Amino acid sequence: MITESLPIFHQTHFNIMKKHLLFVLWIASAISSFAQEQQTLFGRNGLDISGFWYSNTNNFSLYEANTKYFSGGSVLFEFNQDFFLGWGWERMQGDAPLPDGEERFDLRLSGFKMAYAPFSHKVIHPRISILGSSGRLDITDSHRERVFALQPAGGLELNVLKWFRLGGEVGYRFVADIDYAGLSRAEVSSPFAQLQFRFGFSW
Numbered sequence: 001m002i003t004e005s006l007p008i009f010h011q012t013h014f015n016i017m018k019k020h021l022l023f024v025l026w027i028a029s030a031i032s033s034f035a036q037e038q039q040t041l042f043g044r045n046g047l048d049i050s051g052f053w054y055s056n057t058n059n060f061s062l063y064e065a066n067t068k069y070f071s072g073g074s075v076l077f078e079f080n081q082d083f084f085l086g087w088g089w090e091r092m093q094g095d096a097p098l099p100d101g102e103e104r105f106d107l108r109l110s111g112f113k114m115a116y117a118p119f120s121h122k123v124i125h126p127r128i129s130i131l132g133s134s135g136r137l138d139i140t141d142s143h144r145e146r147v148f149a150l151q152p153a154g155g156l157e158l159n160v161l162k163w164f165r166l167g168g169e170v171g172y173r174f175v176a177d178i179d180y181a182g183l184s185r186a187e188v189s190s191p192f193a194q195l196q197f198r199f200g201f202s203w
Helices: 002-037
Strands: 049-063 066-079 083-092 104-116 124-139 143-161 164-176 190-202
Touching: 049 083, 049 164, 066 104, 066 190, 083 124, 104 143, 124 164, 143 190
Parallel strands: none
Antiparallel strands: 049 066, 049 190, 066 083, 083 104, 104 124, 124 143, 143 164, 164 190
């Protein structure tokens, strides 16, 4: 009896294993199909690196009746031809007077920068950017503290050559985290205009 039932047992066991195998293959196929359609940050349908750019920045900031020059720059990776991520920096050349006329301050900044330039394939196109940076504020060589600054800007960019672009922007520098007595954020923050020379390439 036991011998006679063995073929039946093997057949039943085989059918169960077959159903389990088909079910596993169906799950694997569904997962594979989902993975092919899924979008990722870096990959097909996501952010693809399309270039690299270095910018020289010439920034003119207005403090009361004084205009101060900031030199700086940035290194940015280009994604999908029109989105940029990287690092930027600026430093005030010389110092600027505070409203009391007795003290002066100096400011230098560096931090994360991103920009967006839609229609970058056109000769002239818009560009917006923002620099979020930490920095150092020096006051009359007697006080130094760390500050935070946020600089949104917008303007136009000109494609002079394939590897050279010229940009003009206006914006505002918001400076925060100032603890110096008698000094407000508004006295260190300022509107600005800047000219940028960008060198790099897209592929």
